[in-house]
Amino acid sequence: MLDVALRHRFGGDGFGLDVAFQAAPRGVTALFGPSGCGKSTILAAIAGLLRPAAGRVALGGQVLLDTAAGIALPPERRRCAVVFQDARLFPHLSVESNLRYGLKRAPRGATGPGFEEVVALLGIGPLLGRRPFGLSGGEKQRVALGRALLARPLLLLMDEPLAALDAARRAEVLPFLARLRDAAGIPILYVTHALEEVDALADSLVLLEAGRVLASGTVEALSLRADLPLAARRDAGVLLPCVVAEAAEGLARLDFEGGTLLTTLHPGGPGTRLRIRIRARDVALAVEEPRGLSTRNILPATLAGIDPIPGTAEVFARLSVGPSLLLARITADSVQRLALRPGMPAWALIKAVTFDHRAVARDDHAPAGPG
């Protein structure tokens, strides 16, 4: 368990940071928010690279920082490895020496994946003898991931590790990140402003704005809330954990708790577990079972609630499909016209072609294949 409480102020007119949150002992906690909300500052303070005005950071019972008690471990003794946005590989060392840099300095008795295992996991075997300057951005970031993990840390801090990469390189590195997350067995704090990365990697979310924590909780729970800035995004919607039941040419069948979805995605072979984002704006709602539609997914549901979206004339209709929840973004006018009220039966309509590509295989038991 990572416990963080920090207060800091930059310069005279700088923004103030005042946050407190916890991260689970396993899995990825994403610090999510717009640029300049203070998320990288939080990371630097946890790593010990920045001394906050006041605060306390404790990791699994060990106090790393407690300004009130005058405790501030130097970064080299915190065992918090950092993956920086700009990789920061040592240019004068080979890839292998870079990877071994932290490993050599890890405390005796520290456990974690071995050298060969990490090299295989990240697919960087062919790069070992090379120097960082010849590597592509994606390769550099993979080496940086390996170097951090091999330092045998108790906490992995990732500071927008994909932000400096173009879309193709991001797509290249993301599956490796997912594999690393599954292999690491330690908490990972992941700073990002890309919802795509949250969807693919995060278990919990700490939502930040202007130096404050707006909300924290599981990704699934927070994406259901209409009162958060997440709701205002075009891609607001729920994250649905699914398993591929059937993957035929052109159309795949995904099982989720309470139902089944047909999709034109190519999510991988049967049994692949993944999490897909179903955007609220892609979900329509009917009060009678529709017929003669091209829409492939017509799910019987119960209208669980109606949440107005602040600042708009629209609402999120919460639809229970078995134990799962879907969100439909509809106008307040439709709510009036159809006399919608919580508890009534409804049908959720989702076109099979609207799923976007924000699905990354995740497997909590064994590393999933990249791509």
Next chain:
Amino acid sequence: MTAGLSPEEWQAVRLSVEVAARSVAISLLPAIAVAWLLARGRFPGRMLLDALVHLPLVVPPVVVGWGLLMLFGIRGPIGAPLHDWFGIRLVFTTEGAALATAVMSFPLIVRAVRLGLEAVDPGLEAAARTLGAGPVDRFVTVTLPLMSPGILAGTVTAFAAGLGEFGAVITFASNIPGETQTLPLAIYSATQTPGGEGAAARLAFVSFSLAVGGLLLAEVIARRMHRWLGRG
């Protein structure tokens, strides 16, 4: 002997190289320390130290030599104990010539080392810290290798400049053939001697060649190092 130099002239060349090499050996470590203080230190008097280090660049070399004579002369505040307790005499010796040369080239080497240090990305040192490297560890394994082009540039520049130091050497160490008569002093003596024009020309040529050769060598090594560090 080759290149048509007389044994005495060769002696001056060898002595110059020796004095320059020893001067670099004396000043390199203090220069790295001072460059570190100037680039990274936050302490009162940093500007004063900066000014002090650069003094030999603006003060006439003869004045530097005179100052050394005052400090390190056998009756000076440093020279007297050195002489009385350890039997070390610096004035009028090769060691003295090296010391005078070291003081004169100190600002050059500090400046180059400091530039090299300032080119080191502090982000890499921060990365080393998060990977468990303590202060000495990360200085040796990250900072030092990354600033090595600056150290090399400083070493070569100081060596090349040291070959030609005149004023401070002649004032502090005098002009003793085989002891303190380096290339420029030998050239000076040759020009003062009737019929010494030939010797002066030969020595001047050697001096020129050494300087140009040193700079070329430095350039080649610097390029290799930058490639080694991946800076193109």
